[in-house]
Amino acid sequence: MTANAILVSSGNWPPEPWAEAARAVDPKRPVFVWPDVPDPAAIGYVMAWRPAPESLIGLPNLKLILSLGAGVEGIVLRDDLPDVPVVRIVSDDLTARMTEWVVLQVLLHHRQQLAYGRQQRDHEWRELRQPAASDVRVGIMGMGVLGQAAARVLGGLGFRIAGWSRTPKDLPDIDCHAGDEALDAFLSQTDILVCLLPLTHATRGILSMALFEKLARNGPLGGPVVINAGRGGLQVEADIVTAIERGVIAGASLDVFESEPLDPASPLWRLDDVVITPHVAAFSDPAELVGQILDQIAAYEAGRPLRNLVNRAAGY
Ligand code: NDP
Ligand code: OXD
Numbered sequence: 116m117t118a119n120a121i122l123v124s125s126g127n128w129p130p131e132p133w134a135e136a137a138r139a140v141d142p143k144r145p146v147f148v149w150p151d152v153p154d155p156a157a158i159g160y161v162m163a164w165r166p167a168p169e170s171l172i173g174l175p176n177l178k179l180i181l182s183l184g185a186g187v188e189g190i191v192l193r194d195d196l197p198d199v200p201v202v203r204i205v206s207d208d209l210t211a212r213m214t215e216w217v218v219l220q221v222l223l224h225h226r227q228q229l230a231y232g233r234q235q236r237d238h239e240w241r242e243l244r245q246p247a248a249s250d251v252r253v254g255i256m257g258m259g260v261l262g263q264a265a266a267r268v269l270g271g272l273g274f275r276i277a278g279w280s281r282t283p284k285d286l287p288d289i290d291c292h293a294g295d296e297a298l299d300a301f302l303s304q305t306d307i308l309v310c311l312l313p314l315t316h317a318t319r320g321i322l323s324m325a326l327f328e329k330l331a332r333n334g335p336l337g338g339p340v341v342i343n344a345g346r347g348g349l350q351v352e353a354d355i356v357t358a359i360e361r362g363v364i365a366g367a368s369l370d371v372f373e374s375e376p377l378d379p380a381s382p383l384w385r386l387d388d389v390v391i392t393p394h395v396a397a398f399s400d401p402a403e404l405v406g407q408i409l410d411q412i413a414a415y416e417a418g419r420p421l422r423n424l425v426n427r428a429a430g431y
Contacts, residue, residue, distance in 0.1 A: 117159075118156060118157055118158060118159035118176030118177075118178070119144060119145070119157075119159050119160075119416075120144065120145035120146065120147060120154075120157040120158050120159060120160070121137055121144060121145070121146045121147070121158070121159075121160045121161070121162055121412075122146075122147050122148075122149055122152060122158045122160070122161045122162070122170065122174070123137070123146065123147070123148045123149065123161075123162045124149040124161055124162070124163050124164075124166035124167055124170035124171070125149075125162070125163070125164045125165075125166070125183060126164050126165030126166060126167065126189065127164075127165060128164050128165075128183065128399070130148045130149065131148065132401040132402075133162055133183065133401045133405065134146045134147075134148050135401075136401040136402055136405035137162070137405050137408070137409065139405075140405055140406060140409050141409050144409075145157065149166070149167060149170045150167070150169075150170070155173050155174050155175065156174075156175055156176055157176075158174045158176065158177060159176055159177065159178045159179070160177075160178060160179050160180075160181060160412055161174070161177065161179075161180050161181070162181050162183055162408060163180055163181065163182055163183065163189075163190055164182065164183040164184050164189065164399070165189035166189065166190065168193065168195075171190075171193075171195070171196065171197055172195060172197070174197070177197050177199055178199055178415065179199055179200055179201075179202065179411070179412065179415050179421075180197070180199060180200070180201045180202075181201075181202050181408045181411055181412070182201065182202065182203040182204060182425070183204065183399050183404070183408075184203070184204055184399050185203055185204050185205065185209060185260070185261065185397070186203075186313055186314065186345075186346060186431075187201060187203050187313070187425050187430075187431060188313065188314040188315065188346060188348070188430070188431075190425075191425060191427055191430055191431075192314070192315070192316075192430065196427070200421055200424060200425075201424070201425040201427065202411050202421050202422065202423050202424055202425065203423050203425055204399060204404055204407070204408075204423070205260050205422070205423045206403065206404055206407060208400060208403045208404075209397045209398070209399060209400075209403075209404075210260055210261060210264045210397075211264075212396070212397040212398055213261045213264070213265065213311070213344065213396050213397040214261075214264045214265050214268050216344060216370065216392070216395075216396035216397065217261075217265040217269070217309055217311070217342065217344065217396070218265065218268050218269060218272070220309075220342045220368035220390060221253060221269060221274070221307055221309065221342065222272075223368070223390065224307060224336065224340045224342075224365075224366050224368070225246075225248065225251055225274075225307070225336070226245070227243050227245070229366065229387065229388055229390070230243055231243070233387065246335035246336065247273070248272050248273035248274045249273045249274070249275065250275075250334075250335050251274055251275065251306050251307060251334065251335060251336065252274070252275045252276075252277065252304055252305055252306045252307070252331065252334065253266075253269050253274045253275065253276050253277070253305070253306070253307045253309060254276075254277045254278070254279065254301055254302065254304065254305030254306075254307070254308050254309070255276065255277070255278045255279070255309045255310075255311060256278075256279045256301075256308065256309070256310045256311065256312050256321075256345075257279075257280065257310060257311035257312035257313070257345060258278035258279065258280040258284055258286070258289075258291070259280070259311070259313075259431075261311045261344075261397075262278060262280075262309075262311040263278075263286065265309060265311065266278060266286070266289055270288050270289070274307075275290075276288065276289045276290070277289065277290040277291070277292060277301055277304060277305065278290070278291050278292065279292045279293065279297065279298060279301045280292075280293050281293065281294065281317075281429070282294075290304075298329075299329055302326065302329040302330050302331075303329060303330075303331055304331055305330050305331055305339065306330075306331050306334030306335070306336055306339055306340070307336070307339070307340045307342065308330060308339060308340065308341050308342065309342045309343075309344075310322060310341070310342065310343040310344070310345045310349060310350075311344060311345050312345040312346075312349055313345065313346070313430065313431035314345065314346035314348040314349055314430075315429065315430030315431055316430060317430070318345075318349055319348050319349065320348070320349070320350075320351050321349055322341065322343060322349050322350035322351065322354075322355070323350075323351040323354045324351070324354040324357060324358055324363065327339070327341065327354065327355075327358045327363045327364050328363060330364070336365060337365050338362060338363075338364060338365030338366075339363075339364050339365060340364065340365055340366045340367065340368075341355070341358075341364050341366075341367045341368075342367065342368045342369075343367075343368070343369050343370065343371060344370040344371060344396040344397075345371065346371050347369075347371040347372035347373045347374070347375060348373060349371075350369070350371075350372075350373065352372065352373055352381065352383060355367055355369070355383065355389070356382045356383060356386065359386050359388060359389060360386075365388060366388035366389065366390075367386075367388070367389045367390070368389070368390040368392075369383070369389065369390070369391055369392075370392045370393075370394055370395065370396040371394055371396075372394075375393075375394055376393060377391065377393070411423075
């Protein structure tokens, strides 16, 4: 028997839209939804987002894990990960959505929209000093698919762009830094820090007070700003609260949190200069992405190379 069935194990995302979209594209292929697995030996592929730990084990003929999202820490940061390739989503649609969110947040801090919102609430007509974009240095941690896309649009708006990645890059009009040894120099020239890193053993907790204290303090915004849409595990939320309260950073925009949903009792909610969105910076649209996922399965079955393969050793 060929193990060609798909199992959808999608954690906190509703599985049915994924299962239905897969059935619509490939009606002959059986699609099951965790935990309804009548025959584990029939499963060749798992479509996964933060999969239930048990859902990836006990599948003797598993061949490939296909992440439903761009980030894969919910799959690869586990000790019992089956020894099969993992592929992730790279899509123009998801990338465009993330670029919108990042640009929105950078402009919101740059154009002092939070302060103007408070003035509007108080019926106060007062002009605030507005620096030019060309005087503001945006530093992007994580210069992969999403970081580079945001960099291109922000650069087009006139911001001065620097990037930090694990391996060296040479990108037009971007001041590229790579590796731990280059981090301090990158931070010291950053007014608005945008984090689009993956969560790995190397990046966990990187957005901490020690890092905030290294950001530029001579920029035109009255203090550095931190924007994180990577993962909540990258940030130390207690440090963000303290950093705002002590003026180490002037503002923040956070789409991701150490624990999601964010606890209603978190002190982050009450900070005026912190923008909170509920992990919506980008979105995995089943209708948009299932075609790509089934193409990957077809490539695997035809012996063609897989795209967007995760480097399991690096963790992303
Ligand atoms: P990529 O794998 O394309 O890029 C990751 C970038 O991070 C690369 O530039 C990589 O360096 C860099 N990086 C990884 N580890 C380190 C390290 N230790 N030190 C320095 N740089 C490092 O990922 P994407 O751009 O597609 O996605 C990034 C993340 O965005 C995802 O992992 C996910 O967590 C998050 N995300 C969040 C969403 C949301 O809605 N909030 C939606 C989608 C994604 P190098 O280039 O050298 O490999
Ligand atoms: C992703 C996400 O990683 O939505 O794709 O967070």
